[in-house]
Amino acid sequence: MSIHQSAIAHLFSLFSNDAIEHIQQLPQSGGDRVYFRIFTSTQQTYIATVNNFVKENEAFFYCTAHFKHIGAPVPTIFIKNDEGTIYIQEDFGDQSLLAILEQEGPTDAVQLLYKKSLKALAHLQIKGAVGFDYDNCITSKVFGKQAILSDLLYFKYYFLDTLKLPYDKEQLGAAFEVLSNYLHEADYQFFMYRDFQSRNIMIKNGEPYFIDYQGGMMGALQYDVASLLWQAKAHLNDDWKHDLFKYYRDCVAELLPTPIDAHRFESQYNGFVLIRLLQVLGAYGFRGLFERKAHFLTSIPMALENLRSFMQHYRIGIDVPELEKVLNAITTDDVIHRFKPIRATKETPLVVHIKSFSFLKSGYPKNVSDNGGGFVFDCRGILNPGRIEQHKKETGRDKPVQIYLQEKTRMEEFLAGVYSVVDIAVEDYIQRNFEVLEVNFGCTGGQHRSVYAADALARHLKNKYGVATTIKHIEQNFDN
Incomplete structure (x- = not known):
């Protein structure tokens, strides 16, 4: 057993008398957390997490307890060590919403899972915001102007500037300022999940369960639905995006005490779609171009095609010409092709x-x-x-x-x-x-x-x- 596995086994023994058959390390995600699955003699399984970023763990503990109280579909945390670096939680299995979409395609059954997820999201965002103490957030308490600007600069430094394309830095900075002001004033500020994507939605017995919400903060409702529906790897078609957004908007309307302005809600949603697409490109640039992780490099063309589709069919309701110029420049065929790695074929002799x-x-x-x-x-x-x-x-x-x-x-x-x-x-x-x-x-x-x-x-x-x-x-x- 590794040091981590020994520590997990000891912690588990304080929670349960079940014998551990083995502990399996799971593939690591983009963060520094290391996950393990515990297999027991009673056929029960559990997830153990090792993470030395204690503040992140404490945010997860607080959010989980708070969301459990309102009946949101989040895991039960069974035990954590005194240092707060290892904890054992409920196991929802291996089937994420993304995995099911990739296996089954865009079927009616998969669309139903999306709808269930969006309904549960609206509940978590709105009901979960009541009494939520944002002092427990990892970084910012609010996804306000500064956080929005940070996402835009993340895109600029880790993706845009690597392309070495000419642009007016002063005008682009002004465009960032206009866009961040516009979205900072968005209505409907509640709990924002921040990373609500189909990989973080686990499906067990036909129902969705949420993980990785500890990075949340106060923010606009539309950001999370934009994250889910415009996830590049999911590649949802426009009809699905439209129908699922409308369904989510209806779920929100049922939970709010006053009617929503549908036109304004959608216009602001488009702005958050753009922010999310640029934030993702920044993340792919950092993980792929700087850290040289193949998974993120191969995701860049999909993200660019996603952005191009958005630029062709949607408007954000404000005038930011230099930003539009830049986004049109980075979504040309030539730029997208630059990130598509050469692939071997059956005829490749190498x-x-x-x-x-x-x-x-x-x-x-x-x-x-x-x-x-x-x-x-x-x-x-x-x-x-x-x-x-x-x-x-x-x-x-x-x-x-x-x-x-x-x-x-x-x-x-x-x-x-x-x-x-x-x-x-x-x-x-x-x-x-x-x-x-x-x-x-x-x-x-x-x-x-x-x-x-x-x-x-x-x-x-x-x-x-x-x-x-x-x-x-x-x-x-x-x-x-």
Whole structure:
């Protein structure tokens, strides 16, 4: 067991007498939280979260207790440790609304799940705002002018400026000011979920349940519905967006004591759609262009196409010509194509051969490609888990070693640099129909760091390019 798993097992024992069969680490999301699923002898499962950002955890605890009180579909928190860094909560399973949409397509049953989610959202936003103490928010208490400007600047610095397109900085700044003022004065200020997307809606027994709402604050109702309906990966068609927005507006109208101005409500909604689309591009730019995470890089073209669709069919009700000029410039075919990675096809001859080796035992692998193309990366600058007694007999394919490398070393930073260099070669080789590229990772024993890095690169290349790879771990005597 890793250190985290041991701590989780101890905490669980204080809450339940059920025997733990095993604890499985779950794929990490965009944040720093690490999730585990606890499997017990009674067939019950639980989710354990490890997060050293205590303030974020405290916000989650407060929001959960508050929303539970009004009957919102949020998880039960069973126990947390004294430090507030580990907690165990109800498990809603693996089926998110996005996963069901991707599996089943835009069916009537899926649309019903969206409607259930929107109705529950309206309830959480409006009823949940009553008595809510915004001092418990992680950052801002209100999604006001400063927060809106921050989202716009996030887009500017982490996405727009990376394109190096010409624009009038002074006029764009003025446009940001006009837009933030317009949305800052929006009506219907209640609790704003902030990250209400289909990945954060879990479906269990045909009902929606919400997770990851701890980043919420006071804000306009329309922001959250814009986040859900305009999520790039969901790719909802215009009819669905229109019908679901109207349904949500009706749900809101039922909960408010006075009639709403439908035209104004929709106009402000369009403004928040735009803010959300730009905030997402900023996030994709930061995670993808700066941190070099493949998932976010491949999401950029979808986000740009989403923005282009919005620019073609919707209006925000205010005049911001420089912003419109900039947005039209970044949604051209040329710019979108720039972010679409070259993909291998069935006819692509390239195979990337990836090896791990030991500098002390086998030395540099012999290059067998005709063109001699390839790389050797030295992993010895990364802390060696092999020096720790409990990891000595494990390899880079064992979970405890992987967790150590992810949390205790600069391995992810190292790999981001590797991806940047190797990606250039892979794209060039695909275009030129080269057949072989070799990438080798060496460390002291060829057991921990090099094995982990080789497997990570193979996953990256498969996800981003769909290119064929082989893996050989020389010292471990296993392939694949």
